[in-house]
Amino acid sequence: MPADHRPLALFLMGPTASGKTALACALSERFPLGLISVDSALVYRGLNIGAAKPDAATLARYPHELIDIRDPAEPYSAADFSVDAQAAMRRIGEAGRIPLLVGGTGLYFRALQRGLSSLPEADAELRAQLAEEAAGIGWDGMHRRLAEFDPAAAARIKPGDAQRIQRALEVIALTGKPLSDQQQGGRQQPFPWRVLKLALLPQDRAPLHARIARRFEDMLRDGLLDEVRALRQRGDLKPDLPAIRAVGYRQAWEYLDGLYDAAQLRDRGIFATRQLAKRQITWLRGEWDARGLDPDRPDLLARAAGAVALFLGHDRGRTGL
Template sequence: MSFDFATTCWFITGATASGKTAVGLEVSDRLAAAGGGAEILSLDSMAVYRGMDIGTAKPGAAEQAHTPHHLIDLRDPDEEFSVADYRDAAEAVARDVLARGKTPVFIGGTPMYLKCLLRGLFEGPGADWSLRHDLEAELLQFGVEAVHERLQLVDPVAASNIHRNDARRIVRALEVFRTTGQPISHQQLEFDDARPASECKVFVLRRDRTDQHARIAARVDEMMAEGLVEEVRGLTSDGKTLGRSAAQAVGYREVLEHLAGEFDLPSTVERIQSRTRRFAKRQGTWFRSLSECRFIDVAADETAGTIADRIVAVAG
């Protein structure tokens, strides 16, 4: 790897609605008070898109004024932004922050972004949209479990690491195999350079299931009250469209379907909450697979400041 994120940066991450933003700000304040200052780098794959503010819980003006923020609002929603694009942008910003004597603090919950910073990135072949379309058609025709079994035949290692319901990753693994003739798991091995958590400052906020689900429900209700539907309507007005990635974002996809007349508003809220719970579960699986992570169990009534104090104490 060209840059060692694991030992030079801090990471405050966790599942959706776990309280990352508030805790990350508190940790940044403590690092700043200790000397040198700190700046925040987003670790959120949807916060890179301009105008997608409510559904991504993007830091507001007050938060950005309090501590400098980076890696947000980098692209318009109809543009694509790859993991490799993110890695390159993150390295440039982190190097600049360190050169100015400050500490980069990554805050966000996109596991693929976290893994690529900690262990490098297997980029693989570019997307073959025609092949991907065919694979997605097979997915619809035969079901995700049948396609997962097909992956098991050609790449049992990848199949064992990919959940049977993770359609996106199953399709990508099959796409890479059909494009290159080589299992994606073999090509990824050189990038799987794990480190013990004690060598890194990667902290994952973890709440019990009941608390997490309650916070997700409250988060979705708040987003709807703040105007998520109006935000999406504005992003798609006058013939504008969302790109492939932006249109699949949790909350945005469901609202797009609502605006298309497929679901009423109460059903849309329930669908966003349900999909967010599933997404949070997948995030947890990702974090547990990374040895660099230290888990911080959080009580429902614990303040962000108290959690930050514990994190700084653990970091030593």
């Protein structure tokens, strides 16, 4: 097998509140790394408290690319991220450093490394037609229809998942091809970097859940509602924008709309964050080539640094491990 001469890169992935940023900063003290954020909320300016954005002192000491690069009124896609991240990775490499991409947005990691399939844009008229049909036969009936045209997609999509059923049927109607066939597309050439993936996967979720609850309560004390009030006062932001749909912001927005009280805001925010963490962990378990690390082990930094040192070709003496 020929030698792999691609430049090196690190992916540090994990659920929300697992300590990814702290570990990334600690690793950058030991190795010549340049940090890149992989977070769909941190790209937006003005989303600070609720997005758990690193504070100014941390960012001054450990600069991160791809933080505060969009106004919250501007959507930012996985395709946008892929372009921006590769440019950042090249800049870091040209500066003689190794890019370390750190975050929890699985779709961004996947789009970057594997590419995205080319699917048609949404068609409002067709969606309205599908919704009308669903009103007559129910989404279970629409799911059975999907199973006729695309059994593989129907096997992945639950009968009650109206949004994904509608999208799958929409793609079939627009292209004449099953959605599952088209999702096999993506990157045709090898990813330009050779990657070590580190995944923070808690063996016991109780400490993670406790951190999630504590962090959301801290966000409320630190002024999350004031932050969301300021976003609302702009007048150009609506709750259907990706920035406002982010966990924590959506619940705070609804609270300010009077949909529930302060206790419900706390409970809903914590529950939504736990659900996000659950989805992230499920995705990470599918990353078969990632090295799993328990974020609650006291030797986390030593284990992560050892894996990085081996990957980068450092000996233990030079890294001080």
